[in-house]
Amino acid sequence: MNRTDRxxxxxxxxxxxxxxPRSARWLAARFEVxxxxxxRDIAALQAGGVPIWAEPGRTGGYVVDRARTLPPVNLTAGETVAMALALHRLGGTPFAAAGASALRKLLAVLPPADAAEAHxxxxxxxxVGGGPATPVPAAVADAVTARRVLRLRYADRAGTDSVREVEPLGYLGNPTHWYLLAWCRLRDALRCFRTDRILAVTPLPEPVTRRWRPADLDIPTERVRSLNLL
Incomplete structure (x- = not known):
């Protein structure tokens, strides 16, 4: 068993x-460490905000406050990232530290495989900046997780429509808009599609095969940062 699972x-x-309570000796035998x-593990959990304390005495040991901990949480990667993005908007408010603490507690109780997928x-x-609050079409919102090619009908800034197949690679948000980052097969290049200009979406069965790096964007790297799950 690796440390995260333990x-x-x-x-x-x-x-x-x-x-x-459970004694350290009992727990060591249970987990074969x-x-x-x-x-050390208990200290790490305490530092992460898990309400564990030690009861002294011959029959003492470690106790967790059941009322202040969560049972296993069955959230999808998308749901976890949605919560992280919502909590990100607390930056600069009196609740920023509490939001960060809440996210750490959520990640601590996710099954390791689900937490890894969320990361x-x-x-x-x-x-870029604080991120936007504009709506995103459901098919586009699911595209990066599903890793399937999309056929888009898209209007450029002049209002001219075009139909193109794209390989969704990620999302970019600035203070006013969301963009779908995708490899455009029509242009044979990485492009950013403003989501409010996407007029129609058709998911295709073909999987996405391309990879990219944030450095591939024509934006100064110091202005772009990934959503952080702490």
Missing amino acids: LYALVEELRAVSPR STRTIE RLAGRVHL
Whole structure:
């Protein structure tokens, strides 16, 4: 069992028996590690905001506050990133620190595979400034997660329509608009499609095969940052 899985399992073990304690020795035997490793793991969980404390005495041990911890959470990667993006908007408000703490607690109780997928998806969401609040068509919103080619009917800034097949690669948001980052087969190049100019979307069965880096954007790198899941 790797450390991430063990941290998750430790919280669930303590939740299952709360308010009874589990000793470091008992937990070490349960997870087949040393008591020193358990002590380090508990310290890491406490530093992450998990309400665990130690009860002294011969029958003492570690206890978690069941009422203040979450059971396993079945959120999709998209749902997790949506919450991260919403909490990102708290930056500069009196609730910014509380929002960051809430996100850490959410990630701590996600199954490791789901948390890893959420991190991968978040790495494809890039923001310039505070990020926008404009709506995005559902088919476009699902495109990067689904990794399927789209056929778009798109209007350029002059209002001229075109139909093109694109390979969705990520999202870019600035303070006023969302853009779909995609490889445009018509132009044979990376393009940003402003989502409010997408007039129609048809998902195709063909999978996306291309990869890209934020450095491929014609935007100064210091202005672009990935959505951070902490």
